[in-house]
Amino acid sequence: xxxxxxxxxxxxxxxxxxxxxxxxQWAAETRxxxxxxxxxxxxxxxRDEYWKYTRPDTLTQADAPAAxxxxxxxxxxxxxxxxxxxxxVDGVFxxxxxxxxxxxxxxxxxxxxxxxxxxxxxxxxxxxxxAKGQVPVxxxxxxxxxxYATDGVVIHVTGKVAKPVNLIYQHKAESSDAVxxxxxxxxxxxxxxVLENGPAAARFNxxxxxxxxxxxxxxxxxxxxxxxxxRAVTHLFGRLGTESVFKSFTLTVNGRLTRNEAVLELxxxxxxxxxxxxxxxxxxxxxxxxxxxxxxxxxxxSRQVFKKVLRNGATGVFQGKILxxxxxxxxxxxxxxxxxxxxxxxxxxxxxxxxxxxxxVACSHGSTSGAIDEDAxxxxxxxxxxxxxxxxxxxxxxxxxxxxxxxxxxxxxxxIGRLESWLERRRG
Amino acid sequence: MLEIKGLKVKLEEEDKQILKxxxxxxxAGKVHAIMGPNGSGKSTLSYVLSGKDGxxxxxxxxxxxxxxxxxxxxxxxxxxxxxxxxQYPVEIPGVGNMxxxxxxxxxxxxxxxxEELSAADFLKEIRAKAKTLKIDADMLKRPVNVGxxxxxxxxxxxxxxxxxxxxxCILDETDSGLDVDAMKLVSxxxxxxxxxxxxxxxxxxxxxxLDHIKPDVVHIMADGRIVKTGGPELALEVEKNGxxxxxxxxx
Ligand SMILES: Nc1ncnc2c1ncn2[C@@H]1O[C@H](COP(=O)(O)OP(=O)(O)OP(=O)(O)O)[C@@H](O)[C@H]1O
Ligand SMILES: [Mg+2]
Numbered sequence: 120x121x122x123x124x125x126x127x128x129x130x131x132x133x134x135x136x137x138x139x140x141x142x143x144q145w146a147a148e149t150r151x152x153x154x155x156x157x158x159x160x161x162x163x164x165x166r167d168e169y170w171k172y173t174r175p176d177t178l179t180q181a182d183a184p185a186a187x188x189x190x191x192x193x194x195x196x197x198x199x200x201x202x203x204x205x206x207x208v209d210g211v212f213x214x215x216x217x218x219x220x221x222x223x224x225x226x227x228x229x230x231x232x233x234x235x236x237x238x239x240x241x242x243x244x245x246x247x248x249x250a251k252g253q254v255p256v257x258x259x260x261x262x263x264x265x266x267y268a269t270d271g272v273v274i275h276v277t278g279k280v281a282k283p284v285n286l287i288y289q290h291k292a293e294s295s296d297a298v299x300x301x302x303x304x305x306x307x308x309x310x311x312x313v314l315e316n317g318p319a320a321a322r323f324n325x326x327x328x329x330x331x332x333x334x335x336x337x338x339x340x341x342x343x344x345x346x347x348x349x350r351a352v353t354h355l356f357g358r359l360g361t362e363s364v365f366k367s368f369t370l371t372v373n374g375r376l377t378r379n380e381a382v383l384e385l386x387x388x389x390x391x392x393x394x395x396x397x398x399x400x401x402x403x404x405x406x407x408x409x410x411x412x413x414x415x416x417x418x419x420x421s422r423q424v425f426k427k428v429l430r431n432g433a434t435g436v437f438q439g440k441i442l443x444x445x446x447x448x449x450x451x452x453x454x455x456x457x458x459x460x461x462x463x464x465x466x467x468x469x470x471x472x473x474x475x476x477x478x479x480v481a482c483s484h485g486s487t488s489g490a491i492d493e494d495a496x497x498x499x500x501x502x503x504x505x506x507x508x509x510x511x512x513x514x515x516x517x518x519x520x521x522x523x524x525x526x527x528x529x530x531x532x533x534x535i536g537r538l539e540s541w542l543e544r545r546r547g
Numbered sequence: 548m549l550e551i552k553g554l555k556v557k558l559e560e561e562d563k564q565i566l567k568x569x570x571x572x573x574x575a576g577k578v579h580a581i582m583g584p585n586g587s588g589k590s591t592l593s594y595v596l597s598g599k600d601g602x603x604x605x606x607x608x609x610x611x612x613x614x615x616x617x618x619x620x621x622x623x624x625x626x627x628x629x630x631x632x633x634q635y636p637v638e639i640p641g642v643g644n645m646x647x648x649x650x651x652x653x654x655x656x657x658x659x660x661x662e663e664l665s666a667a668d669f670l671k672e673i674r675a676k677a678k679t680l681k682i683d684a685d686m687l688k689r690p691v692n693v694g695x696x697x698x699x700x701x702x703x704x705x706x707x708x709x710x711x712x713x714x715x716c717i718l719d720e721t722d723s724g725l726d727v728d729a730m731k732l733v734s735x736x737x738x739x740x741x742x743x744x745x746x747x748x749x750x751x752x753x754x755x756x757l758d759h760i761k762p763d764v765v766h767i768m769a770d771g772r773i774v775k776t777g778g779p780e781l782a783l784e785v786e787k788n789g790x791x792x793x794x795x796x797x798x
């Protein structure tokens with residue numbers, strides 16, 4: 120008990136130094152309620168079970184640790200696609216670089232504008248999935264986000280949207296500390312693809328809440344990196360209606376610390392939720408995928424596919440759970456988390472979990488960690504492929520199952536191209 | 548072409564001598580066959596020549612076209628023109644057969660200072676060669692050897708050989724697992740590559756492969772050594788009487 124009280128005290132001290140962004144009535148109410156939840160649960164600490172493998176201190180401390188601004192000198196990802204660009208520089212919306220916030224089949228608004236209003240439809244979603252996602256495991260940094268987010272987008276998708284919405288992040292100030300929150304609501308039968316890329320800030324706390332109504336489809340492709348010194352915590356909350364589809368893929372290269380949480384709830388029958396990630400880490404890289412999928416309806420499918428390539432002492436973490444609620448019969452749940460360790464200094468820490476309260480389900484999970492297959496490597500080399508290129512082919516082969524989760528072939532090629540060029544640069 | 552002198556090899560991990568002094572010379576334009584009981588060291592010889600890790604060469608030498616093979620990395624030996632058709636081709640999920648082969652062809656060309664093959668030219672060539680080996684387009688697109696039957700894997704090895712056009716080809720039991728028709732296809736593939744500038748070392752247990760690929764010289768390997776060398780009739784003798792007589796004779 121003493122520990123809890125102490126943490127609450129520390130949390131209060133930290134929060135007292137912060138100012139809640141100016142908000143109209145609905146947002147002010149939400150933020151206030153969230154703050155009292157947050158004060159109750161306290162910010163994450165190292166001894167918390169859910170933070171066993173990842174140190175939260177640099178994410179919770181008052182000041183963002185500085186991170187050098189990283190210029191790649193190459194065209195940003197998704198540049199060749201026709202899309203609606205929404206640009207944030209160090210967490211601040213940049214009107215000049217952004218496209219008109221409009222498109223066929225959807226409406227887009229800045230969160231900063233939406234929260235100023237006294238009444239807004241976003242009230243039914245903003246912080247709502249987040250609050251629900253606090254049970255059974257607390258996610259204080261998501262509550263922190265709901266309370267303090269300064270901007271983001273609020274998207275209402277009413278039809279099948281052809282052009283992807285591309286959230287582009289840019290990092291310009293060395294110690295920037297950004298908190299963004301996106302809300303996406305898909306009406307029945309609606310479809311949209313949301314892309315995210317770019318280094319966001321020295322420290323980035325981002326939430327995305329997505330409500331996918333019956334028969335709607337949400338596609339999400341995200342690339343994090345190559346800003347090496349950043350620290351980021353992101354939460355992706357999703358609610359799936361009947362026969363809806365939710366597919367999210369994240370590519371992560373570099374990053375001192377990245378914690379990506381995905382919290383998905385299948386609430387309507389015959390829904391499909393896939394969440395996947397591939398990451399490449401080198402040196403002082405720490406990447407944590409924490410996933411919680413809840414089946415609360417009949418005949419739903421969920422897949423978690425996470426692949427991590429680690430070298431030079433990099434660390435990968437996976438905490439993944441499939442929870443099948445009573446009555447969620449005919450659930451088809453799959454979870455795989457694997458790491459490819461390119462040397463003995465790197466490590467992979469995995470906690471795969473299944474919790475099932477229905478009897479007619481098919482759930483499987485697997486977690487492996489291994490070095491490169493020497494026989495395969497020799498086979499490639501015996502055909503004349505130099506060792507470094509052969510290793511990279513094996514790396515591409517290893518991450519393939521995750522990358523294949525990207526449904527659009529064009530986007531998949533874009534991701535593959537990015538992976539290949541990262542590997543090529545390492546080869547020098 | 549390929550010259551091996553007094554080659555002695557032990558395992559790196561344990562104190563086990565496998566090759567105990569191998570002498571062998573394969574001239575350009577010739578087909579040499581190696582036969583020998585299970586475990587006599589035939590595959591080990593092919594691995595050591597190709598540059599696989601895990602072996603320690605305690606004595607002897609091996610050269611290809613006068614170049615010291617044992618000093619080179621596996622990929623450098625390949626670029627020099629050495630090719631091994633594996634006894635057990637490896638499955639590599641996630642790497643497409645085509646991508647793999649094109650990477651290999653171009654890596655070798657680059658290493659030799661030659662121009663890389665364009666995607667279009669490569670495609671044309673591989674399609675033509677795959678066709679003669681009855682390898683369908685679908686197999687080319689699949690990951691390397693994944694889900695291939697035993698015979699398909701062996702045909703895929705020959706396709707790779709045909710694409711890479713090596714100078715010295717070592718075939719380790721390429722006939723095992725082949726049905727009669729596939730055996731013919733594979734042999735035709737090999738025979739098509741026979742020419743004055745190319746040497747072959749064919750490891751096999753059976754005469755029936757040698758019916759199709761006629762050897763110039765036959766060696767018998769036993770307990771890490773070449774114990775007998777002769778003409779094609781030696782293989783017929785093995786086929787008829789097994790190894791007992793030959794081994795007794797040299798003991
Ligand atoms: N990595 C290894 N570890 C232990 N023993 C090995 C290893 N590699 C080879 N050997 C042993 O060395 C000997 C020669 O093996 P090799 O595979 O070269 O025989 P082979 O002549 O090709 O046999 P086969 O006709 O059955 O293919 C065998 O006794 C084998 O068990
Ligand atoms: Mg063998």
